[in-house]
Amino acid sequence: MKQKTSSNASRKLKIIVPGDSPPQIQGSPHLERLKPYGDVVLYTDRPETPEAQIRRAEDADILINSRGLVKWPAEILCQLPKLKLISLCSIGTDMIGLDEAKKRGITVCNQPGRTAPVVAEHGFGLMFALAKRAAFLTMSMKAGGWPRMDNIYLQGKTLGIIGTGHIGAEMARLGRAIGMNVIAWTYHPSAARAEALGVQFVSLDELLRTADVVSLHVRLTEESHHLIGERELGLMKQDALLINVARGGVVDTDALASALNSGHLGGAAIDVYDQEPPPANHPLLECEQVILTPHCADMTPEGVELLNEGAVDNIIAFLEGTPQNIVV
Numbered sequence: 001m002k003q004k005t006s007s008n009a010s011r012k013l014k015i016i017v018p019g020d021s022p023p024q025i026q027g028s029p030h031l032e033r034l035k036p037y038g039d040v041v042l043y044t045d046r047p048e049t050p051e052a053q054i055r056r057a058e059d060a061d062i063l064i065n066s067r068g069l070v071k072w073p074a075e076i077l078c079q080l081p082k083l084k085l086i087s088l089c090s091i092g093t094d095m096i097g098l099d100e101a102k103k104r105g106i107t108v109c110n111q112p113g114r115t116a117p118v119v120a121e122h123g124f125g126l127m128f129a130l131a132k133r134a135a136f137l138t139m140s141m142k143a144g145g146w147p148r149m150d151n152i153y154l155q156g157k158t159l160g161i162i163g164t165g166h167i168g169a170e171m172a173r174l175g176r177a178i179g180m181n182v183i184a185w186t187y188h189p190s191a192a193r194a195e196a197l198g199v200q201f202v203s204l205d206e207l208l209r210t211a212d213v214v215s216l217h218v219r220l221t222e223e224s225h226h227l228i229g230e231r232e233l234g235l236m237k238q239d240a241l242l243i244n245v246a247r248g249g250v251v252d253t254d255a256l257a258s259a260l261n262s263g264h265l266g267g268a269a270i271d272v273y274d275q276e277p278p279p280a281n282h283p284l285l286e287c288e289q290v291i292l293t294p295h296c297a298d299m300t301p302e303g304v305e306l307l308n309e310g311a312v313d314n315i316i317a318f319l320e321g322t323p324q325n326i327v328v
Contacts (some may be wrong), residue, residue: 013038014082015315016060017045018053024066026088028032028308037319038062046070052079054079060199062318063083064311068092068295069276074100083108087314089307094220094247102328104121109325113166114306115298120170122297123245126269127154127213129291130241133267136289152266155179160211162186162227163246164197164206168217174195182224187223192276213243221234222248230255240267245297249275257283260290271297 015038020026025045027049027232034040038061046069048054053070057063057080065072066089074097077083086096088110101108129135131152159175161168161184172182182199189201208214214236218224231250236242242265244251253274259265267289275282278296284290298307310325317324 010122013061013319014059015040015062015064016057017042017064018056018060019070020044020066021046022067024304025064025308025311029313030305030308032317033312037316050076051321057083059099062087062315064094064315065089066308066311068095071095072101077101077104077106080106085315087311089311090303091115092219092247094249096327098328099123106320107323108122108288108327109318109323110327111310111314111325114310115303116166116170118300118303118306119167119245119297120174122169122271122293123171123215123217123243124174125271126217126245126271126291126293127241127243129269130243130269130289131157131213133289135291143192143275151259152239154213157181157212158183158210160207160214160321161199162207162214162216163218164193164199165217165219167245169197171215171217172199180213183210194248204232205235208232208238211240212237213241215243216246216250216251218246220249225249226252226254228252233259233265236265241266242268244268245271248276253283257287261283262288267291306317 005293015034017025020042021044025031026042031040039190047056054076060083064084064087068090074096077100083106086106088281091110091112092238093108093110096108098108131154132151132153137147155178157180159180159182161172161182164184166188170185176198181278184199184203185202185207187203216287227250256268269291270284272295278285295309314325
């Protein structure tokens, strides 16, 4: 276990990064901004057991959760009596037991929209890679082939956006920029929102039946878990494409693999998984028409530092009595 500490002996406040692997915030100049507020302890590896995780965090007043792979369910949070704040280097909050945090008075802050252009650009790139069969054709040629398979021309096609928050809105803008017709579905549609985004809101079923490309941008909640399952995939057009840069649990993985292997879908581009990292026998790894990236949509130098800056901003705002980006 590697540990780095920045000490300020006059402060008792403990700010702990319990597992920064792969590297996210270690080495960031933004950590230096916390020195006037207390001791910063950073662990560069992930805790291997819940017990190790609790040992690292038990004295923490504040946690910086730099990686979603380090999870804080209720059974761990209840063993951290000193904890006052969890500051996330992410938009998503599904790694936190939010009900338990609220019950215990632990504030949780995320970063809505901060890296939306970065994530949307990744999703947009996945769409092109999938439409042009980049992975399939590359693997075929490396195996000595000279394959002939139609690509997909995206201009003039219909892009269906599911979830029109910051990332979905940016994905819609990018789609319009190349001449795609953009339709959308959201839990709370409005005429004003549709006009602002330049999209037409439709029902989920209509979107699935109509879109040539379906792009997912909803948060993972009880309501959105397996939002796209066997029925929904069956509604999609023959040879339609599915893009997921939201959360793996939004899609029923087995149903998606079945739809791909049967030839009903034209392909899927996935950055997020129901198990991360996916095990060797994960069904999507066996599918032919897929583009897979390892939950790295915001992992550019610009995106990383935007998230580091935002996590520190949220801590300082909290300590100075003006908390922001509060989830609970």
